[in-house]
Structures are given as structure tokens and as C-alpha cells.
Amino acid sequence: MLSPLRRAAWLFVLTACTRGVPSTPAPSPASPAGRAKAHTSAPHAAPQRAEQAPPHEAKDGADCPGLPSASSAQLVDEAWAAVDEGATTRAIACAEAAVEVAPRSLPALSARAGALAAAGRVDEARTAYARALAIDPDDPETLYGAAEVYVRHMGSARDVLETGLEHALRGIRSATRRHDRAMAGRLELVAGMAENDLGRSHLALPHLDRAAAALPDDPDAVYEKGVALFELCRFDEAQRAFERALALAPDDPWSLHQLGLLAERRGEDRRATALLAKARTLAPRDFEPDLQVSPAEFKAEVDSALASLPVEERRALRSVPIEIQDLPDSADLLAVRPPLSPSILGLFRGPSEDEACTPADGPRCRTIVLYRKNLLRFARDRRELSEQVKVTLLHELGHLHGLDDEQLRVRGLE
16 A cells, blocks of 8 residues: 655654554455555655754854863753754764763763754664663663654654664553653654554554643644544544644644645535645645646546556456546545555555455446545656556556555555
């Protein structure tokens, strides 16, 4: 499956308090549409907060005040104060000085890792966190910082997200043993973000319920819970979560964008247009305008993609109608458990070509559907749209031939 949108909220490590590819849900035996296979597109089943650039470092000197007589603990405090100010060059200098004074000090090593992460030096931060965790593998604050580096800063590769998730889960256990509810809540949030990004929102939601309970006024926790609810097609609950997130962080473009998507699904076109436009105005680098492609032009793109398929694939499609819809129907999304993402780009309905049709499959045993608005929102230009329409068709043809999502991923058809 491919999901076109992904969220990876960018916050400075330890100063905060974020489209992976969903695996195919297990079919629901009670539903004929339960044999559907969806095509989403990485990155994203869940909407993604784009990574921001590190803050501007005006008046940020490379020296650490207090040298040379300061203790390691004092230098650590100076480092975190500089991170809070956005003065990451000074933060790194203070943290490195603290490590020189006390090379095996966990607070010093963690401060250095956090300063590097805040400066956007992600690979160095990852190594620095590994060094700190070699001193104490169960320190919850260090595990939180390491988890954030993997989940928020390093992209959507599955191994990266799974590594961040494992750090978060270990941190949750450690913070819970220490009765640190706030830290456990922050770690639950990162775990939920990782599961959302991996396309496993049904596993994300319990983490995010606990995060929202521990951090009721944290807009990130409320927003991320809304993402999970949206991905699980619990749209009324998602609406309330995004409205709550917007109340906590007025004019947050990500909540506005999600509310726009919900209005679009309800057919409230004017409201959806206004909300999506406001999100683009507030965060133009994160939300580019959708491609302006008419239904007729989109149909021409599909026809062109069909014509470019190999002869054997065109032959396979003779008995499989190609449909174009603006957005996925709720009935199709809810036909499997857990539900399909509302942001899927395409869908194959019915059994593979090696399976017999049954009366439950309906009058048209097999169908491929392409979702126009989701594809237009995914593509950045006409060239990318043409490529993605073809990839989506090939993905759904793979399901027709009996391939699962993991096999398609190996073939580069995520």
C-alpha cells in the first residue's frame, strides 16, 4: 500500500512537550469488499508535519560562557539553556565542554546529543545518543531523545521508524517504573507517531490515548491522536481532536489541513477550500497547491498510462474495469480491519485472477479504482502525476496477479 501524506513533527529534542507504508489489513470474511487491496504511496498513510530548518542563530557565539572553571553540571545547564534559546552553536560548545570535563557523564552525553539534534546534525546526534545509551541503556530521557531523532528527524524508512519505536517502548517501561508520568506520556507520543508513520494507526491509538491523558494540553499529542483516528476512518472523533488541537495551538496549519480534508470528505467544498488555503498560507513550504487537472485531463493521464503498460498487462485488464473516483468511499475503507487509509491512491476490489469469483463479489468481480484528488494532492507536477498513475496501476495489477504489499514493496511498487 502507498500513502501520499505523512507527518513527522519537528521539535527540538527534549525541549518539546511527526506517509512508512501500511501493510495490507486482514480481510473481513463478512464483507465482499474485504478482498480489496489498496495502493497508497510513501511517504505517508498519516499526514506529516514537515521537518523545519534549525532556528536562525543570530548572536550565537561558538564559545561557552563560564569556561574554563565551570563544572560539567553547570556546562550541561548552559547547553540546555542555549538549546531553549535556539543558540545551537553555543549549545554544542557547552555540551562538548561538559563531556571533556566528565567523559562518562550521562547528562553531559545526552546534552551533547540533544544539542546536535537541535542543530539538525542528525547523524552525529544518533551516534551521540548511542554513546549515551551505552552508559545507561534504560535512562528514559536519553531514550526519549534517541527515539525523537529516529522518528521525527530521519525520514520514513521502516527500519528507522522501527528503531525509534523500540527506543520509545523501552523508555516507556523505564519511565513507568520510575513513576515519571509526564516522561512516559512524551514517550507514548513518539511511539504513537512511529506507529502512525508505519501505517499501523490501530496500534498507534492506544499509545496516543495514554499520551493525551498524560499531556492533556499538549497540542502535538492531541493532533497525533486525531491523525490516528482519521486513518482509522473515525472521522467524527478525528474532527473533535483536530478542533481541540487548534484550540490549543491557534492557526496551526496541520490541524487546519486535516480539518480541510475532513470537510472535503463531507462534501463541504467551500469550507474545505478555505481551510486548505489557510493552511497553505500559514505553511506554504509544507502545503503546495494541488495540481490543477480537470477530470477530462486526468482521464487522459490514465488512458496514457494504460497504453504504456506491457502487452500482457493490458491483456489482463480486459476483464477488469478501471474506475476513477475523487475520493475513496467509506464502504470500501471500512470493508477491512483495520480500515484502509482515506489517503489511498488506488484500490483493487475482488479476488486475484487465480481465485474464483463468488456471488458475494457482486456483478463485477474485479475492479481497479484510482482516486483523483488523492493522486493530485500527492503529485508535485504533471510528470510526477503521470509516473504515479502508472505506478498505482501496476500496484493494483500486482494484487490482481496475487501479490501482497510486501512483495510489491520489494519490486519498488509501494
